[in-house]
Amino acid sequence: MVDTDRRVVVLGIARMADAVGNSFLIVVLPLYVASGAVTGGTFGLTEAFVSGLVLALFGFVSSVVQPIAGRLSDRAGKRKLFVIVGLAILALTDLAFSVAGSYVSLMLIRVIQGIAAALTITASIALVNELSASKSRGGNMGVYNALRLTGFGAGPLAAGVIVEGGPYQLSFGTNIQVSGFDAAFATAAFAALASILLVQVLVSDPEETMPTSDDVALAVRDQTGRHLLDPIFTLGLATLAMSTCIALLAPIQPTVNNRLGQGAILFSIQFAAFIGALAVTQPIVGTASDRLGRRLFIIAGLAFLVPTTLVQGIVVEPWQMIVARILQGVSGAMVFAPALALAGDLAKKGQSGAQLSVLTVAFGLGISFGQVISGFLIRYGFITPFAFGGALAVIGFVLVSTQVEEPTAESSVQTTGPAD
Known part of the structure; x- marks a missing residue:
């Protein structure tokens, strides 16, 4: 710090x-x-x-x-x-x-x-x-x-x-x-x-x-012509995928408890394990991304999010779910803090309020979408909501890998923030 x-x-x-x-x-x-x-x-x-x-x-x-x-x-x-x-x-x-x-x-x-x-x-x-x-x-x-x-x-x-x-x-x-x-x-x-x-x-x-x-530079398509999608919009989609994955568990608490033979206390521990891992890991990952680059961590986090989400639909013991939630928290931290930082690097001077709202809105919508889709998909089998979340993480991985680049020294001149 x-x-x-x-x-x-x-x-x-x-x-x-x-x-x-x-x-x-x-x-x-x-x-x-x-x-x-x-x-x-x-x-x-x-x-x-x-x-x-x-x-x-x-x-x-x-x-x-x-x-x-x-x-x-x-x-x-x-x-x-x-x-x-x-x-x-x-x-x-x-x-x-x-x-x-x-x-x-x-x-x-x-x-x-x-x-x-x-x-x-x-x-x-x-x-x-x-x-x-x-x-x-x-x-x-x-x-x-x-x-x-x-x-x-x-x-x-x-x-x-x-x-x-x-x-x-x-x-x-x-x-x-x-x-x-x-x-x-x-x-x-x-x-x-x-x-x-x-x-x-x-x-x-x-x-x-x-x-x-100045007019706000919010766009879906990449204005430079190098990629199909705007990088900040793409980071918003990756954030949406991540927050959807982390919201899948809470709405199906009774089903989870029945499957794992546990009560409300163990479920609360499983829920808190994710938040704890996310909170502890974000400063560490964020600082590391300052030295090693944001994109690397976002891509790795989305890749790690696939198995850590999917395994929650396979576990059969309470301790296994706790471990899975901790690892998912680490995955989420690898995506969220670096994505916000990279969007900040890319944001135009004087427009960070509007441009960074793309990610904050995506996070909130992902939480809501995850809660709704989990409650709907659980009827098709316990693993189904988590498989859906894993698929979204794969899409996010592909999008960031192909549509987002680290800003160059020249392009970062226009971004906000004190001089280095």
């Missing part, structure tokens, strides 16, 4: 606190709906389906808005402001859950949160990119993602403890009680406020970040 910018570490810690609060809702909202606190019509849908829709709205809206949010922060040239505004909206909407009494209000809050997350995500990743010299961009991306993922993994565990521990008696001799749900919502809001304080005090926009009115 020698070359890691202090502001990147602080931004990662701030996003870790925010991720803890936001991932609370993955556990809390379904329980909140099931508790009877939410009333009103369900539009003719089952309560379970509406609960899932409430959760999914966040990712869907965020994915749609991220390119717009990235472009707006490019035009403003003020990444820090967008991060803080997004976090402030998240804090307010976390508190709003306590007074939401209908499914419509829950959905509205999740839509607003999706917009807020888009502001924070795109501005944060652009800020990390612009705070990084090319020789340290991979390491910075790895550290930032590792800290954020640590918060995301810890949030659901803390949420369960807080909800089950309620209600809480307020001190100072009052008779006011706070339910476990309200305590969880307040904790999520507090985490977002803590993030705002950290960013406001310890993070600043680099001097090189200036407002831009």
Whole structure:
């Protein structure tokens, strides 16, 4: 972490606190709906389906808005402001859950949160990119993602403890009680406020970040004519394949537990094993990619992702699944941090907010797609979802191998980031 910018570490810690609060809702909202606190019509849908829709709205809206949010922060040239505004909206909407009494209000809050997350995500990743010299961009991306993922993994565990521990008696001799749900919502809001304080005090926009009115160079086809696909778009497709693979396990938890003869605790360990491996490995891989090149790690990670995904459909013992998930986490780290760094190397000056949103959107869409396709394909055999994921990784491997090159010294002059 020698070359890691202090502001990147602080931004990662701030996003870790925010991720803890936001991932609370993955556990809390379904329980909140099931508790009877939410009333009103369900539009003719089952309560379970509406609960899932409430959760999914966040990712869907965020994915749609991220390119717009990235472009707006490019035009403003003020990444820090967008991060803080997004976090402030998240804090307010976390508190709003306590007074939401209908499914419509829950959905509205999740839509607003999706917009807020888009502001924070795109501005944060652009800020990390612009705070990084090319020789340290991979390491910075790895550290930032590792800290954020640590918060995301810890949030659901803390949420369960807080909800089950309620209600809480307020001190100072009052008779006011706070339910476990309200305590969880307040904790999520507090985490977002803590993030705002950290960013406001310890993070600043680099001097090189200036407002831009240039047209955004987002493309599907390669503008140079050397390849068929644009390299940043291709990296987005590789990220989509990777995130689809890592999301296949969670939706089929009952089937996994039945097959392996295990309970919820072992499944949680298997889920956490992936996140832990991903978080630990990303800074190491990112720093190595600064010295050895990004493309090498992305291609190797996609190749390694094929067997580590496929084997999850073959294992018959809980410990085997744990090992497979750890190895898949290493594979994912080899793809994600170097891909973000390479996209940052390729991004045009003043456009990193919009251009890097291609990868952040792809990651979110891949998670959603993986969850849906896994639940659908499991009916055709336990191995089928994992075989599908392995096939996607093969496609990603071929695309990056044939459509992406490391930027030359001449082409990297236009990219963002401090001078080396």
